[in-house]
Amino acid sequence: MPANSTPHGEFTLPLALRLGNVDISNRRMKLLEAVHTTGSISGAAKTIGMTYKAAWDAIDVINNLGAEPVVVTQHGGAGGGGALLTPYGAGLIDSFSKLTALQNQLMALFAAHDIDLIHDLRSILMKTSARNTFSGTVKSLTKGAVNSEVVLTIQGEDTLTAIITNTSAENMNLAVGSAAFALIKSSFVIVSQAPVTTSARNQLCGTVERITDGAVNAEIVIKLAGGNLVTAMITEGSTKELGLAVGDKACALIKASHIIVGVDH
Structure with missing residues (x-):
């Protein structure tokens, strides 16, 4: 790499703790570390930028998955109650920290390679039952009382x-500019011959x-103009009514609530 070139980023791996058949993300491990440091759920949540409710939900999941409790808590009090790691939980954090350090050393060895190609490869190798998988970047994030529009x-x-x-x-740590992917089942895609007025928030047109x-x-x-392919599964009766043929213009209509958003970390 030329001396004056700017790296695209740094190499990382999605190191995660597996309890049972579920991976505990790096963010939740950071939550456990913050619990150990602050001695409370509310303090830990503030430290890593997570809501109090989301922190509690995460702790509940972790405790349910472990071979034994990871965090013990006491409700009540001005600070929301105390919390501390069990010896089992402290051991998990210690092992995770050591593995993270080794991972960082390993990834540094590959710094001369193109990280964009590595990212694309991981996206290609991702396996999912949804027929439609799109890799993208968060353009906007609008938070409401209960739901967020991404x-x-x-x-x-x-x-x-x-x-x-x-x-x-919050659990995915979504923010404008961050990478994310969208999953859409083919049965959730409605097909029309041309752009139409509809309540579906997404209308992707192509050929x-x-x-x-x-x-x-x-x-x-x-096939959309940008190269993406959208797959729809509709009845044979609907197909005949539309009268579509290869090469015809068509649009894919997708409700916002039918899209699953995920991140690769």
Whole structure:
């Protein structure tokens, strides 16, 4: 790498603690470290920028998954009650810290490689049952009383609007500019011949790339101008009514509540 070049970022791995069949994210491990430091759930939540409720929810999940309790708490008091790690919990934090240090040393060895290519490779290798998976960047994040509206910019400058709970947004540490992906089941995609007035927040238009007929349902793949492919599963009856053929213009309509948002960390 030339001396005056600017690195795209630093290499990391999504190191996580697995309890049972569930991974405990780095953010939740940071919460446990903060509990140890502050001695309270409320103090730990403030330290890592998590709401008090989200912190409690996370602690409950961790305690339910562990072979034994990780955190013991006492409700009440001006500060929301005390909390401390059990010996088992302290051991988990110590092991996680040592592994994190080793991971950072290992990733430093690959600093000369292109991190953008590594990120793309991880996205490609991601496995999911949803037919539609889009990698993007958070364009805007609007928080409401209960839910948050997340707008993602995907390949080709198309955008997807999703509605998720505030707790989910906080747990994923979503922010404008952060990387995220959207998952959409093909059965949640409505197909129209042209742009229409609809309550669906997302209307992605392009050209029919492929139609696969089945006994009951048909799979329609729409290619967007930016290169993304949107797959819809509709009935054969609907397919005949639309009268679509490969090369025709078509739009994919998707409700914001039907989009699952995820992050790779």
